[in-house]
Amino acid sequence: MRKGRVLELDDIQHFLIARPPALAARYEFLSFADAVGARAWLAGILAKVGTAQTVESSRLDSRWVTVAFTWNGLRAIGLDHASLLTFPEEFRQGMAARANILGATGANHPGNWIGGMANPNLHAIVVLFASNVEERERCTREHQEYLLRCTGVEVLSSLDLEALPPHSHAHEHFGYRDRLSQPVIEGTGMEATPGSGPAIKAGEFFLGYPDEEGEPAALPHPAILSRNGSYLAYVRLQEHVGAFRDFLRQNGETQEQQELVAAKLMGRWRSGAPLVLVPNKDDPELGADSRRTNDFAYADKDPYGYACPLGSHIRRMNPRDTATNMNRRKMIRRGGTYGPPLPEGTPEDGKERGIAAFIGCASLVRQFEFAMNVWANDPSFHELGNERDPFVGTQDGTYDMTIPHRPIRKKITGLPAFTTVRGGAYFFLPGIKALRYLALLSDGV
Amino acid sequence: MATQARQQREPAQSQAGTATVQDDWTKPRAMAIPKEGYFKLEQGRYGPVYPKSPACYGFTIIARTKPGAEKIIREYGKTIERSLQGSPDLLAPLKLHYLRWVLFDIGKDKYFMYQGIFDTDFDKYTEDAIALFAAAGLNTVFENLEGFPEDWKTNPPAFVKFVREHQCPSFLEYGEYPFVSAGEIKKALKLKAAFSKMLDQMQ
Numbered sequence: 058m059r060k061g062r063v064l065e066l067d068d069i070q071h072f073l074i075a076r077p078p079a080l081a082a083r084y085e086f087l088s089f090a091d092a093v094g095a096r097a098w099l100a101g102i103l104a105k106v107g108t109a110q111t112v113e114s115s116r117l118d119s120r121w122v123t124v125a126f127t128w129n130g131l132r133a134i135g136l137d138h139a140s141l142l143t144f145p146e147e148f149r150q151g152m153a154a155r156a157n158i159l160g161a162t163g164a165n166h167p168g169n170w171i172g173g174m175a176n177p178n179l180h181a182i183v184v185l186f187a188s189n190v191e192e193r194e195r196c197t198r199e200h201q202e203y204l205l206r207c208t209g210v211e212v213l214s215s216l217d218l219e220a221l222p223p224h225s226h227a228h229e230h231f232g233y234r235d236r237l238s239q240p241v242i243e244g245t246g247m248e249a250t251p252g253s254g255p256a257i258k259a260g261e262f263f264l265g266y267p268d269e270e271g272e273p274a275a276l277p278h279p280a281i282l283s284r285n286g287s288y289l290a291y292v293r294l295q296e297h298v299g300a301f302r303d304f305l306r307q308n309g310e311t312q313e314q315q316e317l318v319a320a321k322l323m324g325r326w327r328s329g330a331p332l333v334l335v336p337n338k339d340d341p342e343l344g345a346d347s348r349r350t351n352d353f354a355y356a357d358k359d360p361y362g363y364a365c366p367l368g369s370h371i372r373r374m375n376p377r378d379t380a381t382n383m384n385r386r387k388m389i390r391r392g393g394t395y396g397p398p399l400p401e402g403t404p405e406d407g408k409e410r411g412i413a414a415f416i417g418c419a420s421l422v423r424q425f426e427f428a429m430n431v432w433a434n435d436p437s438f439h440e441l442g443n444e445r446d447p448f449v450g451t452q453d454g455t456y457d458m459t460i461p462h463r464p465i466r467k468k469i470t471g472l473p474a475f476t477t478v479r480g481g482a483y484f485f486l487p488g489i490k491a492l493r494y495l496a497l498l499s500d501g502v
Numbered sequence: 503m504a505t506q507a508r509q510q511r512e513p514a515q516s517q518a519g520t521a522t523v524q525d526d527w528t529k530p531r532a533m534a535i536p537k538e539g540y541f542k543l544e545q546g547r548y549g550p551v552y553p554k555s556p557a558c559y560g561f562t563i564i565a566r567t568k569p570g571a572e573k574i575i576r577e578y579g580k581t582i583e584r585s586l587q588g589s590p591d592l593l594a595p596l597k598l599h600y601l602r603w604v605l606f607d608i609g610k611d612k613y614f615m616y617q618g619i620f621d622t623d624f625d626k627y628t629e630d631a632i633a634l635f636a637a638a639g640l641n642t643v644f645e646n647l648e649g650f651p652e653d654w655k656t657n658p659p660a661f662v663k664f665v666r667e668h669q670c671p672s673f674l675e676y677g678e679y680p681f682v683s684a685g686e687i688k689k690a691l692k693l694k695a696a697f698s699k700m701l702d703q704m705q
Contacts, residue, residue, distance in 0.1 A: 158547055270636055274657035381595035382633035423658060426547050431626055440685045
């Protein structure tokens with residue numbers, strides 16, 4: 058492993074490093090009416106915020122708390138103007154203002170977002186991960202009681218999340234196995250699974266550490282505020298399960314054919330088994346084997362996409378050895394599923410269900426926005442011409458999906474939208490000392 | 503028809519001036535571009551989105567060189583030539599068609615023009631170029647230009663800002679085979695070569 062500066066795990070919030078064994082979660086989106094009340098709220102909740110160190114070492118906890126702020130939130134809590142201006146422009150503008158760059162247009166436009174996500178009064182988020190629903194409910198009540206004692210802190214909206222059954226493996230509403238590919242951060246001691254590449258410099262995810270190009274420039278001031286912090290891009294993505302299943306039925310006569318179409322869109326079978334390794338038949342055992350399921354690349358094994366289409370989701374969002382500068386584009390994903398599962402064979406019930414996820418990184422413009430702007434939404438990606446990512450690209454029925462096949466490729470025209478962005482925001486996830494710094498600010502500083 | 507029109511859309515957005523125009527490669531095309539360099543202001547990651555023209559994407563950066571830097575800059579030409587001889591794929595990530603580097607005088611000052619025609623959008627080209635030069639341990643010719651950020655290797659936004667500030671948008675671009683990418687051209691030539699080989703095999 059390459060040597061780097063020792064990570065201050067006791068100061069980094071656990072969120073992007075340690076993944077607690079949570080089956081339920083709640084996100085509460087907060088608005089601060091006054092700075093004094095906001096700081097008092099933060100001071101009171103600070104002790105409950107888990108560090109990477111405590112989450113990694115403790116097996117007894119049943120809940121894990123995370124706190125992050127929008128740029129407007131940092132201003133509302135009393136951060137001085139000069140410090141506010143040292144944050145990068147994309148964070149200052151916020152996700153709603155940059156929705157066009159991300160492709161959040163049409164039905165995905167911020168004007169259609171719910172939960173106050175496009176509201177400039179969205180100031181902070183509290184993320185609660187809980188071991189189960191009962192614990193989540195207990196913590197929710199506790200926070201509500203705490204908020205009653207705080208002045209000037211309101212809940213704009215909230216979202217409850219639950220892992221979908223069966224709980225044997227993480228998956229989303231379309232049925233795809235999740236959490237298969239995550240970067241390993243240098244200094245965390247985590248071992249990269251075969252095919253995942255070397256550990257990535259901590260500075261790609263946490264401010265104050267060398268990144269893949271060396272010592273990063275232009276970090277926000279003061280240093281105590283930025284050190285050990287990260288940026289989070291939050292996206293609430295509704296999944297149209299009924300439309301997705303209809304699409305599979307329209308494009309595959311047999312169950313087997315439908316599964317293959319589903320796999321071609323994703324680049325993996327729903328079991329998680331990658332098409333590059335098993336192009337013709339699913340292998341659930343492979344999908345569940347973390348030592349094997351990432352151990353592949355594209356350039357030599359599948360340059361034309363006969364196994365894994367060039368426009369499939371995993372090939373766009375992680376082109377592996379077919380793109381340059383990959384170590385500068387890595388991100389950490391956290392989050393979960395919300396809404397009730399739609400049982401197989403049940404018609405669309407109109408209820409909202411989907412994924413509410415956070416993308417953690419050190420540069421929103423270089424990492425998250427690049428991925429959404431170029432990988433997900435550039436129609437010319439890999440010379441495809443008129444395609445976008447089938448799941449996270451902006452689809453309006455005018456784009457295609459090419460499935461390379463000998464002798465003749467299959468082209469699906471007019472791909473429908475399987476997802477809709479229902480909200481999103483940029484947050485700054487401070488370190489513990491930075492949270493203390495914010496809690497102790499005084500007006501006029 | 504509709505598919506051809508769609509091929510000109512920008513990543514994640516469209517340029518009003520181009521999205522409705524056909525891009526039939528058999529029909530040479532010219533595009534007059536407004537003074538600003540775009541038809542309609544649309545925010546990209548680092549600034550306004552520049553449209554794809556019949557001559558694909560590209561930029562023309564003009565900046566004053568540091569005093570006495572002419573020789574060093576000219577030497578870069580040889581360096582790049584030698585590097586490409588050793589590693590023909592060195593610049594492949596930039597998706598280039600052509601590079602043209604020019605030195606010229608304005609009064610007593612020496613100016614450098616970096617003109618590139620490529621197939622990725624402006625910001626991606628610049629980010630990829632930074633990564634490429636930094637990874638290869640190459641200093642960039644830009645270091646000999648006045649006002650270039652010294653911390654460019656670790657501060658991509660500052661590099662992009664410099665490039666954008668010194669970009670002189672075209673007011674006319676022409677394509678004899680409009681909108682066709684270098685990759686498509688190479689595919690066509692490969693196909694021609696493959697057919698020739700096939701015909702040889704049938705003799």
